[in-house]
Amino acid sequence: MLQSLFGTEIYDRTTDELVARRRAAHASVAAAEVAVAEALAGLRGAAGDDELEAAEARDAVQSFGAAAVAATALRDEARAARDAAEVARSAQVKLAEALTRRAVLLDRRLALTAIHEDVDDERSRLEGGRRAAPAQGPAAALAAASSALERAGEVFSRAEAEHPALAALALDQLVERRDRAVADVERLQALAAVEATLGDRRAAHERDVAALGVRRDGLAADGEALARRALTRVELAESVEAAATSAGALDPARTALREALAALDRVRRLAELRVAAADASARVADAAAHAHAAVDAETALRRRRITGMAGELALALVDGEPCSVCGATAHPAPAPLVDDHPTSDDVERAEAHRGAAERSLGEARDEASALAGRLADAVAAARESAVVADRSVADGSILDESVTDATPGNVVDDRIADTRTADDKTADEAAPGDPVAGMAHAAEAVDIAALEAAADQRLAGARAALATAEDAVEAHDRLVAEVATFDAETGRASEILQASRVALAAESARLDGVWEAIDESTGAVAAALADHPPGTDIVALVDAARRERGACTTLVDARRALDRAGDDQRERAAELAAAVERAEFDSAAEAAAALVDPVELRRLEASVGEYDRESAVVAAGLAAPDVAELTGDEHPDVEAAAAAAAEASSVASVLADEAAVALDRAERSDRALRAFDAALTAEQSVAAETRAVVRMADVAAAAGPENRTGVTLGTYVLLRRFDDVVAAANSRLGVMSSGRYQLEASDRETSSRARKTGLALAIRDNATDTTRDPKSFSGGETFYASLSLALGLADVVQAEAGGIDLGTLFVDEGFGTLDPETLDSVMSELGRLSASGRVVGIVSHVEDLKQRIADRIEVRRRPDGSSVLTSTAGV
Structure with missing residues (x-):
């Protein structure tokens, strides 16, 4: 703390x-x-x-x-x-x-010289074939163009024979008649399609008009049904409001369930911590025994080393050289070195082992101290849970009637009283050096089974109340969903009705437009047949236009193909003449005679090339400096x-x-x-x-001889602060005890709760001129001594915090243990604090104390489980 x-x-x-x-x-x-x-x-x-x-x-x-x-x-x-x-x-x-x-x-x-003439002949053929090769392509193209011209002439002659009436027309005239025939075919085909569908379109229009009347009647009936849904909506809203009132108890029920689960968890955690505390106490005892054994072993080794040190020093003696101890040069009887004489390494290992054992002991004690604190918190939490459970049962606002009857209010109070008595007894019997033993014994006295039974009863009641509230919420949610579904359906019905009305108007306008289009199509067909004999239909006019279009197209295509073939044949002839001239031949026939087959041309190229490469290699090799200079x-x-x-x-x-x-x-x-x-x-x-x-x-x-007090740096600082706290507390205790008692800081732990050396307390009794253990105090003396320490600590903390004012103090219970005279002294000291500007609050059930305090807040429980608060301000 x-x-x-x-x-x-x-x-x-x-x-x-x-x-x-x-x-x-x-x-x-x-x-x-x-x-x-x-x-x-x-x-x-x-x-x-x-x-x-x-x-x-x-x-x-x-x-x-x-x-x-x-x-x-x-x-x-x-x-x-x-x-x-x-x-x-x-x-x-x-x-x-x-x-x-x-x-x-x-x-x-020599080998190259033998084939020189044959290679020259091949070189001449190769050169002629290479010059004639560019003219080979144009010659083949001219032959193909001539054949194409002949075929185009034959096609044009057949077309003139098939259409003699059109053959005499010029090309421009044929193109004009073809384009006009194409336009007539497209126009008449569209009219033919319109003429074929006129009967069906009239019949469909009549059916659509009749269906439109039926839809008007249906929309009127839907409007009447939508008006009746408004009355049903009012009834559903009333049901939702009634369900919401019942569902309001859900949050209080959930809070009660969480508190009940937490209380049960605290009781169970107490049982686990009780076992862990016992194990920690055993580990402290084992570590202490191990540390004592290590200290004894190190001490024994050091003593043996000191005893045999003479023999160790004698090993360094040399005849004629002075002794490092006495200075003599003669060494008549050097001390012998015993066989089991410890070395410095043996001592260091023992010291390291002792240090490790002491660290293990410190760790075990720290762990035990932490467990003691956690165990104390768990005991207090379990007691508080038991008190809350008892109040919840008596209150009846959360648990049902059966649970309230099964858990009388005085059972938990009696159990707590028994536990506190056991705590006081076990704390007196605990060993001063074990920080967890006293708390472990106190926890053993707690009736966990009874506490767990009370927590289970509280949990059962909370779950029942939560189930009832959840059912009410579920009913409310279901009704709200029904209202939302009903409203959505009403909205959709209204939207559908409105959309149907709009669609009906649009359909009526569409049918008027359809009838106008039928009249327009009938007039167009009649206008197309007006210049033709009676009985003629649009299909016959389409066939005649198609025949005219085909004949004109055939003649135009044939004449254009013949002209293109003639132009191509003349271009290919000019290309061949240019190629023969570039190859330096007198005629195309001479160029054709010089042509060489591609396979033979590749063979000639390979043969001549191989001869030229070999000649170059031989000449270069003979001209190399290292060969040319040889004989x-x-x-x-x-x-x-x-x-x-x-x-x-x-x-x-x-x-x-x-x-x-x-x-x-x-x-x-x-x-x-x-x-x-x-x-x-x-x-x-x-x-x-x-x-x-x-x-x-x-x-x-505090690990070496330099620290003679054996107090660590942190403990030393706390000792000085603790002296200030004790001095400030004595100024209060002297008043409350009428000068009899005075607190003294002790350097030896006398309580199982003390965790650091030097932070213990002793009581100086001025009446008997003796020093007493704080455990010898009565309940009232313990109360006002503790109150003095708390007030003294507050004064020191206030001074340490830079003058921050601790304006309000609360004191809970303990006044019932004071006799009237001591109570007067305590109240006088608290009054002095109040007069200095502090607010002092006292929580107590002592009736005499209530009459002494002018400003009061009283809380009383009513028979129905509720409570009433009364505030009294004194003058």
Whole structure:
């Protein structure tokens, strides 16, 4: 509570941060030491000497460097000899290859000379065929155009024979008569379609007029039905209003159900926490035993180490050298070292084990303390749930009549009274060092079965009330839906009626337009037949127009095709003449004679091309510098040069491997030496940097000899605040106890509820000149001592908060435990607070106390379950 009020969490967080930094510092030092060991191991590995010491490392690395320089010089000399031998071998190989190429090229030149004349003939045929090829396409196009002209003439002659009356007309006249016939066909076809449908259109118009009359009668009947729905709507609205009144109890019923479920959950959570509290208490006991054993083990090791320290020091004695303790150079009887003498590592491991055990104990106690608080809250919540359940049953506003009869009001009150008595007893018997034991014993005395039964009864009544309210809501929703459906149907019926009326008017106007269109079509057909003999119909006129259109179209197409074929034949002849001239032939016949078959043309191209490529390759090869300078009398020795090069390469390879090994050892040992020096420097730097952090963490966490009080930083701050609270409370307690009692802060926990060392209380009894435990107080003394602490705490909090005024205080119950004289003292102190400007409210059932207070608010319950509030203001 004090941590929350005074905000001292920052000191605990500061301690945690220092402890974390201490762990990090230890880890850094350990890591630096490991890095030094690893660097030395790397240096030994690089030097190839597992016994190499740090003092000898620098000379060894320098010797490795000198050996590497000598090996590198021998390697470079061998590489130069190898390169010279390789150059000589390459020269001999190139000479042999050049002589071979020269002989092959001379043979290929003789073969080309033998076929020279045949290739010249093929070259002449190839050139003529290539010049004649462009004229081949125009010649074929001219032949095709001539054939097309002949076919077009035959088609035109047949058309003239079939239509002799039209053959004499010019082309423009034929086109004009064709277009006129096309227009007549389209116009007469449309009139023919109109003439064919006139009878059906008249009959359909008569049927539509009769149907229109029937629809007018139906719309009148629909209008009368829509008027009658208004009376039905009034009856439905009255039913909805009555259902809404019944559904108003839904929200109160839901609230009651949630409260009943929460009460049952609190009772069940109390049972779970009771088991967890017992387990936590057992874990605290186990952790404490383990921590004590670890402390004993560490102490025993340290004692054994101190006892055998003489033997450990004797191991460093050397004859002729002074003793580090007494300075003597003679050591006649050095103390022996026992076999089981503990080393410093053994002591450090025991210390680490003890620290881990103490941390585990602290964690177990923290967990037990948290569970104690949660268990206390759960007990209080279960009691409050039981009281609320009892009041709900007695009130009768939520539960039904059967549940009210089954749960008398005095059962819960008696059960709570029994539980409080058990709490007081178990709190006295609990061990002072176990923060959860007292609360666990108090929770064991709670009758969970009875509390759960009461919560179940309350839940059953709430569910029944909710079911009734939900049925009423469902009925109301159903009626509202029926009204909405009824209104929607009425709206749709009205819309349909209006739309039908509009559609009826539109249909009447459409039928008038249809009759006008029938009259217009009849007049158009009569006008088309007016110039023809009686009995003629539109279909006969369409056939005659179609025959005229076909004849004119045939003659026009034939004449135009003949003209196009003549123009094309003349163009193709001109193209052929131009192609023959470009190919430099005297005539088309000469060009046709020079043509070569495509397959033969490709063969000639391949043969001549192959001859030309081979000639170019041979000429280029013989002109190459390494071949042109040869006479054919040279004699290269490739095998001797290759043997000399192989020998030089082998020697160079051996010396290169030796130099590589020497260089690698020199480089790796040099890098390892630098890494070792850096690791040593880093270790010294880390050790210097972490000393202050470790000391500060030991002081703040009370983990080292520097903190002689064993109090953590956060607890120290709370001790100072607690002293202020006790001093402020004594100024109130002296008045209320008539100077008899005074509170004193104690450095030893005397209550099972105390969670931090130094925050306990003792009572100084001035009447007997003794110091008492707060548990020895009577109920009234406990009440006004607690009230003094609360008022003192309020004063200190107000001062700490920068003068913020705590203007209102409420005190709930406890006055019934005071005798009349003490009650007068307490009321006088509260009156003094009220006179200083504070508002003090007292919640109490003590009748005498009610008469002492002028300004009152009284709440009384009526027989029907409701309540009445009365306010009285004194003068």
